[in-house]
Amino acid sequence: MTFIVKTRKVLLNKLLNRRQLSVELLHPNKATPSQESVVKELASKYKADERNVVVYGLRTSFGGNRTTGFALIYDTQQYLLKFEPKFRLRRRGIIPKRDGSRKGWKEVKSKLKKTRGSEKTKIYMSRKTDKREVIRAQKETYLKGFVGK
Amino acid sequence: MSGGLTYFNEDFPVYSDLVSTINDQLQSIDNLHVITCTTENKNNISQYLRAKNATMTKYLIHLNMYLLHKLNYGNLDEFPIDQLIEDKILLQKIIQAQKKLQYSIDKLSKYQDTQTNEDDQVVDQVEKLSLKPRIENLHKDETIDKASNPNQKYVPPKLAATLSKNDLNKQKQERREELRKTQKKANLIRSILDDQETDKPKEMTERDLQQLYYGRAEDEKQIEKRKYEEDHMTRLPTTRDEKRRERIAERKANVTRLDDFQEFETINKVLNKGTKKIKKPLGSKLKGSMKKILKRKRR
Numbered sequence: 222m223t224f225i226v227k228t229r230k231v232l233l234n235k236l237l238n239r240r241q242l243s244v245e246l247l248h249p250n251k252a253t254p255s256q257e258s259v260v261k262e263l264a265s266k267y268k269a270d271e272r273n274v275v276v277y278g279l280r281t282s283f284g285g286n287r288t289t290g291f292a293l294i295y296d297t298q299q300y301l302l303k304f305e306p307k308f309r310l311r312r313r314g315i316i317p318k319r320d321g322s323r324k325g326w327k328e329v330k331s332k333l334k335k336t337r338g339s340e341k342t343k344i345y346m347s348r349k350t351d352k353r354e355v356i357r358a359q360k361e362t363y364l365k366g367f368v369g370k
Numbered sequence: 371m372s373g374g375l376t377y378f379n380e381d382f383p384v385y386s387d388l389v390s391t392i393n394d395q396l397q398s399i400d401n402l403h404v405i406t407c408t409t410e411n412k413n414n415i416s417q418y419l420r421a422k423n424a425t426m427t428k429y430l431i432h433l434n435m436y437l438l439h440k441l442n443y444g445n446l447d448e449f450p451i452d453q454l455i456e457d458k459i460l461l462q463k464i465i466q467a468q469k470k471l472q473y474s475i476d477k478l479s480k481y482q483d484t485q486t487n488e489d490d491q492v493v494d495q496v497e498k499l500s501l502k503p504r505i506e507n508l509h510k511d512e513t514i515d516k517a518s519n520p521n522q523k524y525v526p527p528k529l530a531a532t533l534s535k536n537d538l539n540k541q542k543q544e545r546r547e548e549l550r551k552t553q554k555k556a557n558l559i560r561s562i563l564d565d566q567e568t569d570k571p572k573e574m575t576e577r578d579l580q581q582l583y584y585g586r587a588e589d590e591k592q593i594e595k596r597k598y599e600e601d602h603m604t605r606l607p608t609t610r611d612e613k614r615r616e617r618i619a620e621r622k623a624n625v626t627r628l629d630d631f632q633e634f635e636t637i638n639k640v641l642n643k644g645t646k647k648i649k650k651p652l653g654s655k656l657k658g659s660m661k662k663i664l665k666r667k668r669r
Contacts, residue, residue, distance in 0.1 A: 226571045227571055227572055227573075227574050228570075228571050228572070228573050228574065229573065229574045229579070229600075230600060231573060241603060243600050243603070245574060265569070266569050266570050266571050267570060268569070278599075278603075278604070278605040280605065283616060283619060283620075291603045
């Protein structure tokens with residue numbers, strides 16, 4: 222281990238079936254540790270599956286040697302998929318990333334401003350990539366391939 | 371003699387009045403003298419009054435004798451005038467001291483008046499409490515104020531429960547004892563948990579945080595931001611001001627480092643980037659004009 226982990230404000234959130242805590246990493250004279258290494262460390266300390274641990278918001282303080290961040294440790298993968306926001310799931314690769322360019326979306330938006338009613342919904346639905354049904358299907362496929370420890 | 375008698379007859383009624391007043395005062399002094407002699411406390415007042423009383427009576431007697439002697443055409447050389455002068459000077463000095471003792475004399479005289487009016491007798495012992503000032507007389511009569519201003523609103527008195535100093539100190543002590551007990555319990559539990567040797571990482575307390583941030587120049591805004599981020603488990607975007615501050619702080623921090631000479635090398639490179647080094651040809655001496663040019667450039 223190249224860094225020391227310290228926790229703060231450990232809270233058991235029963236409503237969302239997870240433990241949420243703020244993490245402090247001490248790594249003198251070394252670069253900031255990666256998210257994966259932090260996830261491994263926390264999973265081993267709290268005896269949880271690595272796939273149920275989410276780390277985000279890592280920020281090194283001025284001068285180095287210390288980073289602060291946040292961590293969420295879910296009870297099961299189902300709760301993770303249910304409560305975790307989509308952008309973090311996309312980072313992990315559970316949901317595939319969005320197709321299309323930013324420019325294309327801006328063009329659609331400008332069209333939407335000019336239209337009203339059913340035409341508007343048609344234009345919106347033609348462009349929308351992250352539909353609820355699609356995301357549900359993607360999650361189900363992921364869970365099928367998921368093998369618990 | 372006729373001239374003197376006429377003057378005496380003219381002034382006699384005035385003189386008689388004066389003598390009668392003196393006689394009355396002498397009687398009051400005698401009464402006071404009786405009180406001062408009979409009381410147990412022998413103050414300076416009693417001594418003063420006795421002296422004053424004696425000298426006054428003596429002086430008056432001598433004055434009367436002198437007048438009668440003069441009217442009867444007696445030989446004034448035989449009369450002891452020096453005694454008169456002495457008595458007068460003594461009286462003057464005694465009366466000068468009266469200002470200092472006026473209050474206590476008034477007190478005694480008032481007491482005497484009250485006692486004589488009640489029983490027409492003089493009491494031996496003085497009651498101190500009766501002579502003390504009455505605070506009741508300082509208060510105004512509310513009935514009189516109401517009668518004068520009937521439109522006045524009734525303002526109730528401000529009442530508030532107050533604790534005495536002893537009670538406050540007791541409360542503080544109780545709180546301290548409670549804190550000590552809770553701290554002892556917390557330390558016990560912490561020692562038990564430490565003995566268990568779990569793999570979980572150590573939890574940082576607020577004190578540890580304070581030690582971490584001790585000595586850092588943090589603004590109120592930065593502290594607020596940090597607390598908000600920790601409470602809501604989010605990261606706020608960095609503003610332009612924060613980036614500017616970081617750059618300034620970085621520059622300041624780099625200046626203080628004495629062992630790191632890398633910056634000086636880069637600075638020198640940047641400074642010497644545009645200049646071309648003129649190499650001196652080996653084995654050849656430069657002639658007149660080239661020497662001058664070199665000197666100018668080196669400068």
